Amino acid sequence: MNLTDLKQGTKAIVSDISKINDLVQQRLIDMGLVEGVEVCLKRTMPFGGPVMVEVCGQCLSLRRREASCIGVR
Amino acid sequence: MFVNILIGLIIFGYAGWMMARHIKKSKQGKCAACEMNKSCSSSCSIPDAPTVSK
Amino acid sequence: MSQFALFGNPNTGKTSLFNNLTGSYEYVGNWSGVTVEKKVGKLRNQNGLLIDLPGVYSLNPLSRDEEVVTEFLLTEEFEKILNIVDASQLKRNLQLTIQLIEFGKSLLVGLNMIDVAKTRGMRIDEKKLENLLGVSIVPIIARSGKGCDLLSKELIANPKKEMQTPVFHVDYGFLEKAIEQIITILPNDSNLNRRWMAVQFLEGNKRVKTYLDQHFAHTDKLDQMKRETEEELVKLGLAPSIRQYIYNVRDQKVTSILDQVTTVTSLNKTTATEFIDRIVTNKFLGLPIFLAFMYVMFMLTFDWLGTPLADLLDAFFSGPLSEGLAKGLAAIGASSFIKDLVLDGIVAGVGGVLVFVPQIFIMFFFISFLEDSGYMARVAMVMDRIMESIGLNGKAFIPMIIGFGCNVPGVMAARTIEQPKERLLTILLTPLMSCSARLPVYALFVGAFFVKYQALVVLSLYVLGIVVAMIVARVFSFLLLKGEKSVFVIELPPYRVPQALTLWRSTWEKGKGFIRKAGTFIFGGSVFIWLLTYAGPHGLNVKMDDSFLAMIGGVLAPIFQPLGFGTWQAGASLLTGFLAKEVVVATMNIIYQVPNAVSLQGVLSTHYSALSALSFMAFVLLYVPCLATVATIRKETASKKWTYISIIYALIIAYIISILIYQIGGLFF
Numbered sequence: 001m002n003l004t005d006l007k008q009g010t011k012a013i014v015s016d017i018s019k020i021n022d023l024v025q026q027r028l029i030d031m032g033l034v035e036g037v038e039v040c041l042k043r044t045m046p047f048g049g050p051v052m053v054e055v056c057g058q059c060l061s062l063r064r065r066e067a068s069c070i071g072v073r
Numbered sequence: 074m075f076v077n078i079l080i081g082l083i084i085f086g087y088a089g090w091m092m093a094r095h096i097k098k099s100k101q102g103k104c105a106a107c108e109m110n111k112s113c114s115s116s117c118s119i120p121d122a123p124t125v126s127k
Numbered sequence: 128m129s130q131f132a133l134f135g136n137p138n139t140g141k142t143s144l145f146n147n148l149t150g151s152y153e154y155v156g157n158w159s160g161v162t163v164e165k166k167v168g169k170l171r172n173q174n175g176l177l178i179d180l181p182g183v184y185s186l187n188p189l190s191r192d193e194e195v196v197t198e199f200l201l202t203e204e205f206e207k208i209l210n211i212v213d214a215s216q217l218k219r220n221l222q223l224t225i226q227l228i229e230f231g232k233s234l235l236v237g238l239n240m241i242d243v244a245k246t247r248g249m250r251i252d253e254k255k256l257e258n259l260l261g262v263s264i265v266p267i268i269a270r271s272g273k274g275c276d277l278l279s280k281e282l283i284a285n286p287k288k289e290m291q292t293p294v295f296h297v298d299y300g301f302l303e304k305a306i307e308q309i310i311t312i313l314p315n316d317s318n319l320n321r322r323w324m325a326v327q328f329l330e331g332n333k334r335v336k337t338y339l340d341q342h343f344a345h346t347d348k349l350d351q352m353k354r355e356t357e358e359e360l361v362k363l364g365l366a367p368s369i370r371q372y373i374y375n376v377r378d379q380k381v382t383s384i385l386d387q388v389t390t391v392t393s394l395n396k397t398t399a400t401e402f403i404d405r406i407v408t409n410k411f412l413g414l415p416i417f418l419a420f421m422y423v424m425f426m427l428t429f430d431w432l433g434t435p436l437a438d439l440l441d442a443f444f445s446g447p448l449s450e451g452l453a454k455g456l457a458a459i460g461a462s463s464f465i466k467d468l469v470l471d472g473i474v475a476g477v478g479g480v481l482v483f484v485p486q487i488f489i490m491f492f493f494i495s496f497l498e499d500s501g502y503m504a505r506v507a508m509v510m511d512r513i514m515e516s517i518g519l520n521g522k523a524f525i526p527m528i529i530g531f532g533c534n535v536p537g538v539m540a541a542r543t544i545e546q547p548k549e550r551l552l553t554i555l556l557t558p559l560m561s562c563s564a565r566l567p568v569y570a571l572f573v574g575a576f577f578v579k580y581q582a583l584v585v586l587s588l589y590v591l592g593i594v595v596a597m598i599v600a601r602v603f604s605f606l607l608l609k610g611e612k613s614v615f616v617i618e619l620p621p622y623r624v625p626q627a628l629t630l631w632r633s634t635w636e637k638g639k640g641f642i643r644k645a646g647t648f649i650f651g652g653s654v655f656i657w658l659l660t661y662a663g664p665h666g667l668n669v670k671m672d673d674s675f676l677a678m679i680g681g682v683l684a685p686i687f688q689p690l691g692f693g694t695w696q697a698g699a700s701l702l703t704g705f706l707a708k709e710v711v712v713a714t715m716n717i718i719y720q721v722p723n724a725v726s727l728q729g730v731l732s733t734h735y736s737a738l739s740a741l742s743f744m745a746f747v748l749l750y751v752p753c754l755a756t757v758a759t760i761r762k763e764t765a766s767k768k769w770t771y772i773s774i775i776y777a778l779i780i781a782y783i784i785s786i787l788i789y790q791i792g793g794l795f796f
């Protein structure tokens with residue numbers, strides 16, 4: 001399952017971020033979105049726009065394409 | 074007559090100085106306002122900035 | 128003089144503290160990446176310099192503003208690191224603190240935002256944290272200034288002190304062998320900490336790698352070692368990469384520290400932020416809300432508040448001020464030359480620009496509000512889908528909004544964009560954003576031709592700027608961005624109610640520049656423009672149409688004929704506008720020789736039609752960036768070619784758009 005499969009407002013544990021491109025991956029690691037942390041999918045923007053997630057009490061936004069490369073369980 | 078010359082000189086002097094200063098400052102971009110502009114080596118930007126070109 | 132440098136994650140309050148300790152008013156805002164360059168200030172009452180730097184998540188730079196920080200760390204002399212840490216986000220912030228401690232310089236931690244941490248129900252035992260990290264920690268609230276005195280005392284207490292034998296040490300386990308090896312290979316001559324270099328190199332720090340390449344011959348050996356280590360690490364299944372491994376080790380360390388020092392009493396949900404987000408980032412309402420915000424801003428700037436105030440100011444300049452000056456000049460026996468110079472030149476030019484101060488301030492107030500509330504990052508998110516379709520990302524919208532205030536900081540703000548070509552493109556587009564210096568031109572013309580729809584017309588000009596920028600972006604990105612993948616990751620900070628004082632200050636700091644410019648450069652410009660209207664090939668005090676300015680403007684007039692404003696007056700004012708766009712209005716005031724804005728508007732209606740006025744405003748919006756912006760573009764792109772392109776393409780587009788407006792509009796009206 002990946003991050004974009006989550007229902008809005010539900011939480012899951014990140015299991016894999018290795019498939020994202022290097023630059024985005026490093027940014028996500030910097031912001032604390034790493035394997036093993038809890039994420040919550042807050043909102044998705046219309047027309048395939050970015051998603052908003054919460055990690056460690058901090059909201060961030062990333063593109064849906066990258067979000068769909070993040071495995072969760 | 075003397076007053077006229079004096080006022081004229083002041084106004085034109087000030088105007089000329091301000092124009093010169095503005096153009097000099099604008100040309101330098103942002104660093105002119107910085108306190109360290111004389112000693113600063115990186116001049117607020119990154120040396121060997123790779124020029125992006127097609 | 129000793130120098131202290133501020134390091135910390137983005138949006139943790141470094142600049143707030145900097146302003147507090149140095150008494151300056153640098154740019155503060157509630158999103159990541161406000162500060163994009165190095166700023167230096169003198170500490171309030173001691174001798175010492177404080178250096179503000181952009182925020183970084185780690186020392187490995189991904190974008191230009193982050194490069195500034197690593198560059199500073201590697202190449203510049205300073206005494207002490209002042210690390211600002213967000214108490215409500217300790218887990219993430221301490222990752223950077225660890226890297227800074229490893230750097231080996233003496234370090235002081237400012238534990239900021241303790242008010243936020245408190246409302247979230249977090250208690251932090253600073254003394255214990257101090258002991259565990261082996262560095263001094265001072266809790267502060269940078270926003271209100273609480274604890275800042277103590278911090279500055281601590282800062283200069285014993286400046287020369289190098290870090291004593293560090294209490295704090297991270298054991299990288301499996302990597303230690305490789306680290307040891309690298310340390311033995313590295314030369315001992317540089318004053319940088321070799322263990323730090325080794326760790327950063329293994330982590331993949333680009334800047335440290337270039338540093339090593341420059342200062343050291345055997346880098347291929349290092350590269351090979353890194354590769355082998357990484358392979359082994361992956362084979363052992365410890366982590367997918369060295370970077371992640373190092374992150375995990377540090378994270379474990381941080382977690383174990385936090386377990387000892389923090390107590391969370393109540394899990395206080397940040398309900399306000401969540402509630403606001405539910406509305407402003409709503410699927411359907413997000414974009415309309417942003418547009419509504421802009422609309423209210425323009426209604427206040429023009430119809431509701433700004434114009435009435437400007438009229439009062441105008442009445443003062445043309446009435447009591449001019450009369451007083453005229454009397455004064457007569458009393459001291461000034462000649463008619465001086466009288467004309469002062470009244471027709473300076474008062475007309477400078478006053479003609481100054482009357483628009485109310486509008487400018489209202490506009491800046493709204494921009495400051497946008498910046499300080501936390502809405503900025505949301506706008507970037509809401510806009511990302513649209514920006515993606517033109518080959519950019521939502522973050523590029525932030526420089527554009529800043530550009531509404533002034534294009535120069537807008538161009539600088541593009542530094543936060545990671546991909547080089549996307550950044551270049553953003554730099555080229557930002558000058559199309561209508562900066563405040565163009566506002567007087569609009570105010571003048573809408574006051575004359577569109578009295579009932581002032582706000583709407585100006586709003587549509589701003590939107591025109593954005594739309595043109597998007598089309599241009601589409602074209603450029605087609606030509607330019609091939610093969611580069613656009614990325615978008617942005618942090619969304621919690622909303623903060625902007626403080627009245629901060630809001631006023633940042634409004635004032637922006638608006639001050641406008642007033643100062645009126646007193647200096649526009650003053651100078653007015654004098655010279657007046658002189659050019661006063662003198663002609665046939666002597667002094669000529670008729671305006673025989674003046675030098677008419678000659679110069681006349682050369683350009685035919686070019687503008689198809690756009691609807693082929694007069695020497697229009698040509699002359701546009702020409703002077705390259706130096707600074709406000710001068711367009713100053714020039715017009717002088718040329719049309721009228722005592723105030725109201726009567727200028729009367730005169731204008733004989734030279735322009737509503738349609739040619741619209742075409743003129745669009746031209747002013749789009750034609751060449753001002754001199755200061757051009758210089759900044761030159762610096763930021765480090766390329767002559769792109770600087771010229773930015774000027775030329777703007778001219779071409781301005782011409783095309785204006786001709787379209789005038790010719791197509793002419794078919795209907």
Ligand SMILES: Nc1nc2c(ncn2[C@@H]2O[C@H](COP(=O)(O)OP(=O)(O)OP(=O)(O)O)[C@@H](O)[C@H]2O)c(=O)[nH]1
Nearest residue numbers: 137138139140141142143156160161162182268269
């Ligand atoms: N509640 C609270 N807010 C603070 C405090 N310190 C700063 N802020 C707010 O945090 C936001 C960010 O402040 P800045 O000083 O611009 O942060 P910065 O670290 O310079 O940010 P960058 O330049 O982007 O790295 C602003 O909206 C400040 O008003 C604090 O102690 N408490």
Ligand SMILES: [Mg+2]
Nearest residue numbers: 141142161162
């Ligand atoms: Mg800052």
